[in-house]
Amino acid sequence: MKVLVIYAHPAQQHSRVNKALAAVAKDVSDVSFVDLYAIYPRLDLNVDVEQQRLLDHDAIIFQFPLMWYSTPPIIKEWQDLVLEYGFAYGHHGEKLKGKLWLSAVTAGTPESGYGPEGHNRFDLRELLAPLEATANLCKMPYVPPYTLFAALKSENAANLEKHIAGYRLLLEALRDDTFDLDKACAQQLITGDTIKGLIKGKTT
Amino acid sequence: MSGFLFQAFVYLAAAVIAVPIAKRLGLGSVLGYLIAGIVIGPVVGLVGSETQDIQHFAEFGVVMMLFLVGLELEPRQLWGMRNKLLGLGGLQVTGTALAVMGVCMLLGLSWSVALAVGLVLSLSSTAIVLQTLGEKGLMKSDGGQASFSVLLFQDIAVIPMLALVPLLALPELLDALHHGTDGSGHATELSLVEGLVGWQVAGVTVLAIAAVIIGGHFLTRPLFRFIASAELREVFIATALLLVIGIALLMTLVGLSPALGTFLAGVVLANSEYRHELESDIEPFKGLLLGLFFITVGAGINFGILFGDFGTIIGMTLGLMLLKAAVFWCLALAFKLRGSDKWLFTLGLAQAGEFGFVLLSFTVQNGVIPADLSQSLLLVVALSMLLTPLLFIIFDKVILPRLTEDQVREVDEIDTKGAAIIAGTGRFGQIVNRMLRGNGYETIVLDLSAETVDNMAKFGIKTFFGDASRPDLLHAAGIREANLLVVAIDDHERTTEIVKHARMERPDIHIVARARDRIHVYELYNAGANDIIRETFDSAVRAGRSALEAFGIHPYEAEKISTAFQKNDRQILYNLARIYDPDIPVTENAAYIAGVREAGEKERETLTRSRGRNKGAVDRAWLPPGRILDLEE
Numbered sequence: 080m081k082v083l084v085i086y087a088h089p090a091q092q093h094s095r096v097n098k099a100l101a102a103v104a105k106d107v108s109d110v111s112f113v114d115l116y117a118i119y120p121r122l123d124l125n126v127d128v129e130q131q132r133l134l135d136h137d138a139i140i141f142q143f144p145l146m147w148y149s150t151p152p153i154i155k156e157w158q159d160l161v162l163e164y165g166f167a168y169g170h171h172g173e174k175l176k177g178k179l180w181l182s183a184v185t186a187g188t189p190e191s192g193y194g195p196e197g198h199n200r201f202d203l204r205e206l207l208a209p210l211e212a213t214a215n216l217c218k219m220p221y222v223p224p225y226t227l228f229a230a231l232k233s234e235n236a237a238n239l240e241k242h243i244a245g246y247r248l249l250l251e252a253l254r255d256d257t258f259d260l261d262k263a264c265a266q267q268l269i270t271g272d273t274i275k276g277l278i279k280g281k282t283t
Numbered sequence: 284m285s286g287f288l289f290q291a292f293v294y295l296a297a298a299v300i301a302v303p304i305a306k307r308l309g310l311g312s313v314l315g316y317l318i319a320g321i322v323i324g325p326v327v328g329l330v331g332s333e334t335q336d337i338q339h340f341a342e343f344g345v346v347m348m349l350f351l352v353g354l355e356l357e358p359r360q361l362w363g364m365r366n367k368l369l370g371l372g373g374l375q376v377t378g379t380a381l382a383v384m385g386v387c388m389l390l391g392l393s394w395s396v397a398l399a400v401g402l403v404l405s406l407s408s409t410a411i412v413l414q415t416l417g418e419k420g421l422m423k424s425d426g427g428q429a430s431f432s433v434l435l436f437q438d439i440a441v442i443p444m445l446a447l448v449p450l451l452a453l454p455e456l457l458d459a460l461h462h463g464t465d466g467s468g469h470a471t472e473l474s475l476v477e478g479l480v481g482w483q484v485a486g487v488t489v490l491a492i493a494a495v496i497i498g499g500h501f502l503t504r505p506l507f508r509f510i511a512s513a514e515l516r517e518v519f520i521a522t523a524l525l526l527v528i529g530i531a532l533l534m535t536l537v538g539l540s541p542a543l544g545t546f547l548a549g550v551v552l553a554n555s556e557y558r559h560e561l562e563s564d565i566e567p568f569k570g571l572l573l574g575l576f577f578i579t580v581g582a583g584i585n586f587g588i589l590f591g592d593f594g595t596i597i598g599m600t601l602g603l604m605l606l607k608a609a610v611f612w613c614l615a616l617a618f619k620l621r622g623s624d625k626w627l628f629t630l631g632l633a634q635a636g637e638f639g640f641v642l643l644s645f646t647v648q649n650g651v652i653p654a655d656l657s658q659s660l661l662l663v664v665a666l667s668m669l670l671t672p673l674l675f676i677i678f679d680k681v682i683l684p685r686l687t688e689d690q691v692r693e694v695d696e697i698d699t700k701g702a703a704i705i706a707g708t709g710r711f712g713q714i715v716n717r718m719l720r721g722n723g724y725e726t727i728v729l730d731l732s733a734e735t736v737d738n739m740a741k742f743g744i745k746t747f748f749g750d751a752s753r754p755d756l757l758h759a760a761g762i763r764e765a766n767l768l769v770v771a772i773d774d775h776e777r778t779t780e781i782v783k784h785a786r787m788e789r790p791d792i793h794i795v796a797r798a799r800d801r802i803h804v805y806e807l808y809n810a811g812a813n814d815i816i817r818e819t820f821d822s823a824v825r826a827g828r829s830a831l832e833a834f835g836i837h838p839y840e841a842e843k844i845s846t847a848f849q850k851n852d853r854q855i856l857y858n859l860a861r862i863y864d865p866d867i868p869v870t871e872n873a874a875y876i877a878g879v880r881e882a883g884e885k886e887r888e889t890l891t892r893s894r895g896r897n898k899g900a901v902d903r904a905w906l907p908p909g910r911i912l913d914l915e916e
């Protein structure tokens with residue numbers, strides 16, 4: 080599969096995790112990578128270019144830090160402008176049908192903060208429902224988000240390493256068609272711990 | 284010599300004193316001139332019979348006025364008016380002439396005299412009406428357009444009238460004339476068509492008109508470009524005058540109305556990029572000559588005859604005005620003029636005009652109207668002109684207030700259509716023009732360089748030649764009606780002048796001005812510009828942004844830095860603009876120096892990538908939770 084990573088981080092000078100993840104995505108061969116804030120620093124998205132980019136790929140990965148339970152603003156901008164009626168949905172709008180939608184999210188709060196008992200009250204998958212609904216309308220199979228919790232905790236170093244390595248595995252598996260989609264879709268979230276089990280021909 | 288100076292002094296002084304007072308009192312300039320004339324003529328007796336000669340000379344103001352009117356009227360518009368022109372104008376002249384003739388016959392005049400009187404009195408005063416309409420900004424209203432159509436038709440109609448009048452001659456008057464004048468007729472004027480037969484006359488006439496149209500279209504442009512390249516204003520003015528006078532002369536030589544000829548030339552030049560320049564050059568001459576003309580009308584009123592037969596003459600005047608108003612009223616109904624337009628049309632034109640004077644003396648010369656009757660008629664014509672400003676006052680003060688409520692909406696709509704005037708179409712103004720035009724806004728672009736004007740034309744961009752720092756040119760370009768003025772020239776002193784003048788003229792207009800540097804920004808701020816754009820600032824900020832990106836700073840961060848820089852700098856500039864004092868050099872203005880220092884501190888602090896405490900506008904954005912603590916620990 081042809082894999083595209085669409086990366087959005089509005090303050091990369093502050094970033095630790097996503098910066099490392101982006102380096103991985105750039106490093107994996109035959110995976111396309113775009114930094115939305117770098118090519119559109121003035122938010123002037125080129126809709127035609129972005130649509131063509133989607134057409135050229137089979138798996139679309141949105142990599143971003145969670146901000147106020149949602150995506151950074153440019154991803155919303157991207158959705159509003161690129162996913163046009165007649166292109167992504169609606170009459171004659173099935174151009175994205177069958178392409179995978181996968182979010183690669185980092186969240187500052189630890190996992191315990193999510194879910195009905197956590198102080199954030201909702202679980203992460205629920206909070207990202209607008210993305211899931213968008214994928215659904217575009218007839219794009221929605222892969223559970225590849226997630227890192229507690230992304231701001233420095234004591235989380237081991238987990239971070241695992242997450243970064245797992246990101247590489249994920250991208251390569253998608254590229255090589257060794258990603259077990261059915262198995263992945265049965266899960267709530269994908270993490271650095273579970274990624275290995277989702278790759279065909281690899282044993283946990 | 285001293286006699287001439289004395290006369291000039293008297294006329295000018297009368298105008299200078301009377302006109303501003305009349306305007307202040309809301310009477311309009313025309314009445315001011317007329318009153319000035321009455322004072323220096325019949326009342327004080329400073330001027331005498333020479334007013335007759337001066338009047339002939341001053342009538343040239345009408346010719347110039349029609350040239351200016353023509354300039355405002357593109358050929359397409361004129362063609363669009365043809366129905367009004369022929370219908371309204373034709374019906375008015377015949378209707379009024381017949382009505383007056385009927386009344387005269389009832390009063391016992393013979394039919395031929397009655398017809399001549401009817402023709403003389405059917406004409407209205409182009410000078411008074413157009414001057415007043417222009418002054419009140421009513422030219423473009425429906426009523427104004429209808430009035431203009433009628434006046435234009437009348438100016439054309441004078442020509443056949445001049446041909447017709449001699450046929451009405453009374454034998455007994457002719458005899459008297461020939462005895463009295465020893466046969467030395469009036470035919471001492473130069474003429475190109477004298478002694479030619481009918482078809483030759485027609486041929487010469489057509490040739491003359493063709494010369495005006497074709498010459499106006501093809502020759503004026505290179506001529507004006509050549510003259511403009513000399514960069515001598517007075518030579519340009521001389522050329523403009525030469526043009527008008529030349530055409531008037533040509534028309535007279537072939538026996539056509541000079542007013543009509545120059546009007547035609549004006550229409551031909553209405554599309555020219557030199558139009559506004561011509562307008563502002565001719566305008567003052569027209570104004571002075573017309574003023575002079577009005578003064579002579581006032582001065583020429585013969586109070587001796589008037590008081591000798593006061594009741595009759597006043598009665599005739601009022602009767603005439605009533606009759607004319609009635610005809611206009613019917614026409615207004617027939618041509619569906621409504622509301623204030625109907626009244627403007629009815630009241631505005633209900634006088635006899637300056638061509639009446641011409642025709643009257645012509646009728647006397649040709650033995651059509653007896654001299655004593657003509658004396659009374661001269662008074663009637665003058666009095667009706669004297670009363671016209673009063674009718675306009677009635678229109679303003681009595682009729683308009685009653686109608687305004689219905690008309691508010693219409694006025695609103697006209698408002699939104701106002702154009703933008705762009706001064707300067709170099710690298711700066713061009714961009715503004717393109718952006719406005721591209722979004723469907725009307726622009727009027729002025730430029731000082733004849734070469735630029737030409738080059739622009741090659742790319743299909745219409746530009747007018749002229750120096751926008753001259754108030755009269757801004758006027759001609761329509762600063763009174765415009766919604767927006769963009770001053771985009773690269774001469775910074777002139778820019779300030781234009782802004783000052785425009786602000787004085789129009790406290791409400793929005794002004795966007797191009798500034799050269801900071802000091803210029805302060806000057807423009809004091810001059811009253813709304814948006815002041817430093818010509819190189821934005822591009823310099825962009826260059827800085829590129830430089831940051833080149834150092835590996837993320838483009839979005841570079842964007843945030845440059846935006847923060849820009850905002851900060853603008854704030855500083857605004858603060859400094861208020862401290863700035865044009866009378867003290869900045870290096871000696873203590874408050875200013877302190878302001879600059881403080882601004883420098885603030886820039887370092889608020890601006891960008893301030894390392895220590897994350898106070899910088901850029902570092903502050905999207906700072907992850909807890910990060911400040913991280914740093915301080």
Ligand SMILES: Cc1cc2nc3c(=O)[nH]c(=O)nc-3n(C[C@H](O)[C@H](O)[C@H](O)COP(=O)(O)O)c2cc1C
Binds near residue numbers: 149907
């Ligand atoms: C404006 C803002 C809003 C945030 N909102 C959330 C949030 O709603 N939930 C959460 O778990 N973390 C939130 N965070 C923390 C970020 O998700 C976290 O800083 C990021 O994932 C770390 O990745 P990075 O090192 O690549 O910047 C927020 C951070 C910022 C700056």
